[in-house]
Amino acid sequence: MSPMAAGVMLMPGVGFTLAASDCLMALAVDRAPDTVLLRVGLSRPLVMTRGTAIATGRLFEPWVLVRRDGALCALPSGRETHEFDFGFGLIEATAVSMPDIVAGQHTTGVGNIEFYCEAGWATRLAMRSGAMIAPWTDRRVWDLVTEVASLAWPSDPPPEALQSAGFVMVVETVDRWRRKTFTRMRTMDGYSVTSFTAREIVRRVLSGAAAPGFQTPAGLYGGELILGLGCAYLES
Secondary structure, eight states: OHHHHHHHEEEEEEEEHHHHHHHHHHHHHHTTTTTTEEEEEEEOOOOOHHHHHHHTTTTTOOOEEETTTTTEEEEEEOEEEEEESSSSSEEEEEEETTTTHHHHHHHHHOOOOEEEEEOOOOHHHHHHHHHHHHHGHHHHHHHHHHHHHGGOOSOOOOOOHHHOOOEEEEEEEEEEEOEEEEEEEESSOOOHHHHHHHHHHHHHHHHTTOSSSEEEEHHHOGGGGGGGSSSSSOOO
């Protein structure tokens, strides 16, 4: 029996980044309804814990996934770059595989979506090197190397560091005439944003605001969801 037929709601992306990007993409497309391409850019993390380091290490795959005409398309890792203005001028970011491109199409209906993270030349080099090595290395060995390397990071974020560890997220929309708009949002650190968004979504579900089947945060609750929680605000 499907979740829809069983009356069960599936909403796997209730934390940062997915909830934040889903809301920002929805707001951006509301501003530019003729959008045919969405590019999401995320500034680099200022605080990283051991778990985040492990998850980041697993992005170093031979291929990165993007949306092309509604389908998932694999591109060589570390090679697809784009510049975003996170508030201090244009900075280069690199495409990474994120579930946000799946949720984003479900929410906005836009079939071309790319997700980028701010990355300097050293990070891009590491991604390309990892991509070249990965096909010749047992996945378990690669995961073990990632987990050992992650020991350099703390298991919990220092409370004082979180106060200045926010993110900037930018959504660039492109329409069929290649006109672009930019919507920029500043958030608290990812750990705090996750607690805000997950708690609010659970609260709404318990109050009866749910729908059967696969759902996304902004698809069900609207792009304004994250703006009313005190953890994010629009800059443009």
